[in-house]
Amino acid sequence: MIIRTAISMLMAATLIAGCSPLAKIEKSGDYQKKLAYANELYARKKYTQAHDLYESLLTVYKGTTQFENLYYRYAYSTYYMKDYIQAAFHFKNFVDYFPNSPHAAEMAFMQAYCFYKLSPQVELDQSNTEKAIGQMQQFIDTYPESDKVEEANKIIDACRAKLEEKEYRAAMLYYNLGYYQAAAITFNNVLLDYPTSPRSDEYKYLVIKSEYMYALNSVPSKQEERFNQVITDYLDFMQYYANSKYAREAATYYHLAQQNLKSLSHE
Known part of the structure; x- marks a missing residue:
């Protein structure tokens, strides 16, 4: 009896899931409807679901006038999912795909910012901290008129302070030993x-x-x-x-x- 009840509940849950708006959209061949629903999910901060829908539409819309906005939200949905390595990759791709976009400077900044988010505690390897400095400096050099330059300089200072502290701790360890x-x-x-x-x-x-x-x-x-x-x-x-x-x-x-x-x- 217990087993049959569990099976019935599982079947009911599967049926409900299969009837959900997302499941229907995913099965649909209406790409415009898929894109509209992905944008709706994104606006509601349902980033994981939006990300999956955007990903399924990349090859469909690549080369069209709608691809820029789609890829913009796709990159940000990856960032909001805290997958900073992939987000940095997609922010860079956006700049490569759309170098003249009004969002290009923003995307370049976000690529660098992802490495800043990946920067670990002082005692750990600081490769991503060094990358953040390099990417932020490249952003400043490329977009010196951006309103993000001041923030980029502050991030560089914070990263350099972290590297300085790591070197100081190494020296103190030598001394104490x-x-x-x-x-x-x-x-x-x-x-x-x-x-x-x-x-x-x-x-x-x-x-x-x-x-x-x-x-x-x-x-x-x-x-x-x-x-x-x-x-x-x-x-x-x-x-x-x-x-x-x-x-x-x-x-x-x-x-x-x-x-x-x-x-x-x-x-």
């Missing part, structure tokens, strides 16, 4: 990569600190050279960051390096 030479090199690279960063004084200070620890833990025959490097970088720090909040701490390592050099000269 006691790999002081690697830490000094990596902090210096962060400074070279982001010279206008508001944290540039911190990076230079951490170069000095890492170099001091590297010198302190070196074999005696290498210490003079390495303590002198601490002094050189401290003097460079004071030339650019004399008013930094890290100036006093940097001076501590400068004086310690001098004291160690004096001790070495007396040995």
Whole structure:
């Protein structure tokens, strides 16, 4: 009895589904009706259903005057489904298909924006973050008059800040593990990569600190050279960051390096 009831319910559900407006439209050979219903679903934010209908109509309408608007909504329905890889592909295709469209700049921006949406947390691989920067810069270069340029620049800044933070964390990891030479090199690279960063004084200070620890833990025959490097970088720090909040701490390592050099000269 239970089995027969379950089968009856399944058959009823299948019958209802088969009689649904979407099922009828999907079976219909009336392409205009299909397109109109897809647009209705899109307007109602039923993006998955609209996407499937649009996809079934791509080859039908390709080359017609209606294809541009169809593909525009198809690309966006993919984006709203959060399939950002495919959405980026379709936004790019739109620009390739319709380079003179009034939507071309918007689509180019959205292609770049998809890579921004794919940009992961700082500790993960940042390939998509780098792609977002490249694509946003290309968008700015291609459409400098677009009203999206300001937003694109903000996204580039946000992506660069994420890459900067990843490099900083890598340098700190080296330092915390006691790999002081690697830490000094990596902090210096962060400074070279982001010279206008508001944290540039911190990076230079951490170069000095890492170099001091590297010198302190070196074999005696290498210490003079390495303590002198601490002094050189401290003097460079004071030339650019004399008013930094890290100036006093940097001076501590400068004086310690001098004291160690004096001790070495007396040995």
